[in-house]
Amino acid sequence: MVWLQLKKFLFVIKTFLQKNNGQTLMEYALIIFFVIIAVIVSLTLFGNQLLQLWQAVVAAF
Numbered sequence: 001m002v003w004l005q006l007k008k009f010l011f012v013i014k015t016f017l018q019k020n021n022g023q024t025l026m027e028y029a030l031i032i033f034f035v036i037i038a039v040i041v042s043l044t045l046f047g048n049q050l051l052q053l054w055q056a057v058v059a060a061f
Contacts, residue, residue: 043050
């Protein structure tokens, strides 16, 4: 059952990649790249504060 779902998913991805030209794929790659950079910068700047917040939430339960 899982194998069928995986096969269907891979077919959808393959079809998607074949339909789009290189420019569109490059745009998606740039978007993903900038999102990753934003996450890394955010975690670098706010990592300690997020850790303290997470520990406070865990301690509350």
